[in-house]
Amino acid sequence: MDLTLQSKFTLYPLSIRKDQKNYIVEEPVSGDFFEMPKICIDAIDSINEGHTLGDIERELQEKYPDETVDMIEFGEQLIELGLVKEVDGEKMTQKRETQALDGFTWIPSSVGRFFFNGMTNKVYLILFLISVSLIVWNPGLFPHYQDIFLFDSMMLNIITYMLISLVMIIIHEFGHILAIRSYDLPAKLGIGNRLIFVVFETDLTAAWKLAPRQRNILYFAGMSFEQIFVLIALSIQLLYPEATTILIGILGIIVLDIFIKTLYQCCFYMKTDVYYFVENITGCYNLMESGKQYLSRWLPFLRSDSSDTEVFDGEQKIVRLYSVFYIVGILLTFSLIIFYFLPQTYYAYSQVFSNLFRSTTPSAFWDAIAFLGQTILLLILLLYAKIKTRKVK
Known part of the structure; x- marks a missing residue:
């Protein structure tokens, strides 16, 4: 027309x-x-x-x-x-789809307000500070890369960690859901993927109906809800050190998992909960795209479609500051790799190859075979995901 x-x-x-x-x-x-x-x-x-x-x-x-x-x-x-x-x-003849606004509306808004209100929002911050204080005063509680190795069997360790991590992800997303229900708004829990890993994602689109300050509560809700479980895990480890090895080990995995995911939230080169909080308080809703555009002057590999992103008046300083945190986020990721992921990988495969070539029991040998088998399967899936992504592009 x-x-x-x-x-x-x-x-x-x-x-x-x-x-x-x-x-x-x-x-x-x-x-x-x-x-x-x-x-x-x-x-x-x-x-x-x-x-x-x-x-x-x-x-x-x-x-x-x-x-x-x-x-x-x-x-x-x-x-x-x-x-x-x-x-x-x-x-106009364009097709207009009606969005179903009924996600989790079966949860009463009063339940959401019980967990997320003016008082509890301050309580979650206090819980976080208490947890940090416990770790500072008791360095032995600080999460270590070996915390995931609870059993002699590497396959059992991986399965245990994946199950605990899955439960904690659901708890995190349920925090977002309860927070948005406290405003009597719907939410959708979807399943997505990052690389070859399946992840849960809460769609908080309806939060745009709220004022910016109210949206901040929703963005921090997942991490806030996790603080309850972190403090419980740390307190039991501290108060009952004589508890069973399995229980102490599971609690250690919970703390390690949330610790890593909290650091991951601070990796500003991804759109994490903390990123959305910063985007919200600054009012720069294309902050990542604008930041990559700014950094592409020195880092050409960041140049993409974001090169045409418009930076509004008054946002230049914010974009430059965000660019610094973008780089810090990348360095933080490398720190996680160096101090956690690489040592975990080295320890796991050194044990696996030891069991593969010098095992004293058949169960240890077949556990090593199963672990290497799942490694090969993951590499194949990763290669397939990369090839598929390139074809789509």
């Missing part, structure tokens, strides 16, 4: 709310949210008043003399976003 300056639009009902710097526009039927500056909101208001694109363009040029105003281009963007119902009386 060819637009002209004489064209008039009829938009679908929109919900518009002031955010940090710009405005959040919600299309209620599809459940989509868009960030727009003030000039776009003024254009939408004029469209709803029945003005032609040409009249709106002249009006905005007078009001915003330093801005480039092109209502034809803006109109095409509105059509592409699915926000336009009619153009010059002709209905």
Whole structure:
């Protein structure tokens, strides 16, 4: 459809709310949210008043003399976003999907508010500080890379760690779900993947209905909920050192798992919970893309589609500061690899090869065979994932 300056639009009902710097526009039927500056909101208001694109363009040029105003281009963007119902009386034919807003609504909002309210949010911070204090005063509680080796069998160690890690992931995501239910909003728990690993992901899209300060609670909810289990695990280890080896070992794995995942949340080159918190408080909702664009001047391998990301006025300093944390996040990842993942890998495979060539029992030999078999399977899946990704690109 060819637009002209004489064209008039009829938009679908929109919900518009002031955010940090710009405005959040919600299309209620599809459940989509868009960030727009003030000039776009003024254009939408004029469209709803029945003005032609040409009249709106002249009006905005007078009001915003330093801005480039092109209502034809803006109109095409509105059509592409699915926000336009009619153009010059002709209905748009694009398919609009209704988003199901019923995820976890069976959980009463009162239950969510029990776990996440003005008081408990402070309690979670106190729990975190207590846990840190216990580790500082008792260095033996600090998670060690060997904590995952609870049994002589490497396969049993891997299975135990994976099960505990899975339970902790579900607890983490359930924290997000309870937090958003405290505002009587829905959430969706999906299954995604990073490389070859299956992960759970909570869709908090509905959080855009909330004020920025309220969204912060949702982003930290997973880590906040974990603090209960960290403190319990540390307290039992400290108060009952004579407990069974299995129990102490499982508690150690819980602390190690949450410790690593907490550091992982601080890896700003990925969109983690802490990243979304920083993005939210700064109001720079393309922070990663803008940061990569800035860093690509010195690190060409970061250059991608993000090279066309627009940096709004006043965001340059924030982007530069984020770029520093982006690099720190990469260094933090290398630290995890050096102090945890590489030592774990070396220890595991040294034990496996020892059992493979110098085993004293058949069970140790076959455990080594099974462990190497799953290693080969993981490498094949990793290679397949990389090949598939390249084909998609």
